[in-house]
Structure formats: structure tokens, C-alpha cells
Amino acid sequence: MQVRVASIWRTWRSRERLQAGLIALYLLLLPVQFPTGIGAFNLAPSDIVLALYLLLWVVGVTRLRQRHGCWSRWHIGIICAFVIGTLLWLFNGETAARYVFLNKDIGLLSLFAGYAMLTTFAISWARVRWMAMIFVIGVVVQSLVALWAFGTGMTTGATVLPGLNYGSGEGMRLAGALIDPNAFGGLIALAFVLQLVVGASSDSRPAIIWNSVASLTLFTGIILTFSRSTWIAIGATLPIIFITRPRVLLRLAAMAVLAYVLIIGFLGRDYLAVTQFMATRQSGMNIRMDTMLAALPYFLANPAFGAGIGIVLERTGSIIHNTPVWFLYEMGLFGLIMFAGLVVWYFQRGYAAWRYAPSSERSLVLALVCGHLVLLVLSLGIEAFYQRHWWFVMAMLASSYALTRRQTAPPTDTARMPAAI
Secondary structure, eight states: OHHHHHHHHHHHHHHHHHHHHHHHHHHHTTTBOEEEEETTEEEOHHHHHHHHHHHHHHTTSSOOOOOTTSOOHHHHHHHHHHHHHHHHHHHHOSSOHHIIIIIIIIHHHHHHHHHHHHHHHOOSHHHHHHHHHHHHHHHHHHHHHHHHHHHHHHHHSSOSSTTSSBSOGGGOBOOTBSSOHHHHHHHHHHHHHHHHHHHTTOOSHHHHHHHHHHHHHHHHHHHHTTOHHHHHHHHHHHHHHHHHOTTHHHHHHHHHHHHHHHHHHHHOTTHHHHHHHHHHOOHHHHHHHHHHHHHHHHHHTSTTTOSOTTHHHHHHSSOOSOHHHHHHHHHHHHHHHHHHHHHHHHHHHHHHHHHHSOGGGHHHHHHHHHHHHHHHHHTTTSOOTTOHHHHHHHHHHHHHHHHHHTOSSOOSSGGGSOSOO
16 A cells, blocks of 8 residues: 555656646747748747647646636637637638638637646646746746847847847847747736846845846846837836835836946947837838728628628738737627626736735735736737737736635645645
């Protein structure tokens, strides 16, 4: 009996380590995508890790659970909106088959599967904090590589690492391996908020050094993405951070000065003119407005359920760079209500988790709520629904709520947290 129990224990521990390793790899690869040449379809290595996790789940090695508190009727509503939108495309669409099925429908399933994987594993505060740490480390490392390639490319005029960053010459923007600088800006902004808020509660010397290097790297990266949507998103979040963590203001001011010194020191004073041009350019805004105006008649033809997924791209040649408007135009008022309900539901879960979480974990929950706000504001400037890091934040918010909903008293350590919910 003792041998059998020990064997089961070792097997369980090995499964936990395997799951942890796959999730760590998934989070580290979130900032990476590769173009495939198949329309607008990009290959994300994190999805390959997810597919491996699901394959192991089918054979009984890994686990997926529907944790109470992590799912809602809004998730079902989103699925219904996509089903209706796909059916409308089948009746009204002509050529966007790959875009609809690969990017949208299968993409939605991968988001839900990744969400289920993350919420299944996040059954303790230690795991939630560990997963947030792995995510931040991955973003910082890629940002450092992208910044090195950016600075070297600007000074030599040659592409150092193909596939990194966006554009060339004075039009270069920091994008890492995520292809889109706006998406990369949102990724960095999320990591920055997590690091800024959670790191403010650390007083040890190694933690202070890491927090300073990571925050400065991410802040510099945010500037060089030249993503005004990201800048606005950060600005919308800072008042909440300053009210709840006043001493963060001094750190942020210091980082702004250091980032300015680094950029001018490496790229020269003349680069200020490039920065001003990139920050005030109008072409991107004009394209967004033109697309929304051109697509408006398609929505008005069926305001309840929209024109159908993919119709706007098919008939205008461009996607709508605004997530709520995309839901409205292609999935109608029904789709917009489902999206808004889902977003608000996570804010509610985040507030409840912050209110009832142990005092040692409140900074983490606050950072996740701020990260959710960053990506919501960012979604007004890009189509952000499919950004995997947004679903990571939502998974962590839901998991944090699930950890508090069955507590009888606020625990002081992870040993008192429920083993499973």
C-alpha cells in the first residue's frame, strides 16, 4: 500500500511539473508570431504548445476543468454571436473563407482552450503570481532583444534580425516578433503595469534591481512602438495606479527621464524629429475612420446581428481597428452587448477578488485589473479581442476571484487556499 501511494504521488507530481512546464512555455511564447502567407493568418508558437497540452489531455496526462467562478453566460453569449456571425457570412460572404474559419472561428476556440488551460492550473495564489512572473520575464527578454535590434538597425541602417520589429529606417517601430507594433505595445504595456504595481511592494535589493531594469526596458519599449493607442491606454490606467500606489509616481518620473536619456544617447538628438513625426502622423487615423464609414451601411442593413464575420474585410479590403465597433458592425447589437458584458464581468470579478483577497495579494489583483483596463482602452485603437495576453489577464482575474469565493477567512499563506475549486 505504501509503495502504491508513493507511486501515485510521484506520478501526480510529475504531471504537475509537466503542466507547469507547458504553461510556462506557453506564456514565454505569447509575444511571438510568424506570418504564414495564408491571407491574414499568422502562426503563434504558443498555439502549438496549447495543441500539445490538449493532445496530452485527450490521453489523460494533463487536466482541464471548468472551475466555478471562471466562466459565465457571457462566454456562451460570445459563442452564440460568433455562430450567428459565421452563418451570416455563409449567406452573404463570397471569398473570406480562410479568414473567417481560421482567424475567427478556430481562433476563438483556441482562446477558450487556452483560457481553460490557464484557469485549470491557477488554483493557488502562488501559481497566479508565478504565471504573472513568467509572463513578465518573457516580455522583458524579448523587449531587450527587440530594443537591441531597433537601436542597431537605426544606427547602421541595416536589418539585424529579420522578423523583428516593423518597417525600416525612420519608419521603424518596435514590434518584437509580434509583427504588429500596436499589438506589441499592448503586450509591453500589460507587462509594464504588472511589473510597476506588483514591484512597488518589493523592498529587497535583488527585487529592486530587477524591477528597475524590467520597468525601464518596458517603458522604453512602449515609447518606441509609437503606438498612440498604447500611450492612451497607459495614460488611462495611471490615475488608478497613482491613487492606490502613490510612490509609483516617483518611479515612473525617473523612468521617463532615463528612457529619454537612453533614446537620445543611442539614437542622437536628431531622433527627436522622428519621434515628433511618428507621434503626430495622421495616416493611421484616417484609414481607421475611412474603413468605419465605408462599413457603416453593412451594419445598418442588419443592426441586430450585424453584417456577418469577415464581410467588412471582404468588401472594403481592410479590417476595423476598433474591437467594439468590429463586434457592432459584424455581429450587431447582440455581439456588442455580449462583448461589453464579458468585459464588465471581468472588472466585477477583479473588484471582488481585490476586496476579499489576502492583503499580500491585493497588489497582484490590482495590477491585473489595471492590465485589463489597459487592453480594453487599447481595443479602441486595434482589433484586440484575439490578443492572447488579454485572455491571460482575464484568466488570472477569474482565477483570483475563484480563490476568494470559497474562503471562510482571508488566509495568510497559500497552504490555506483551497486545493481545487
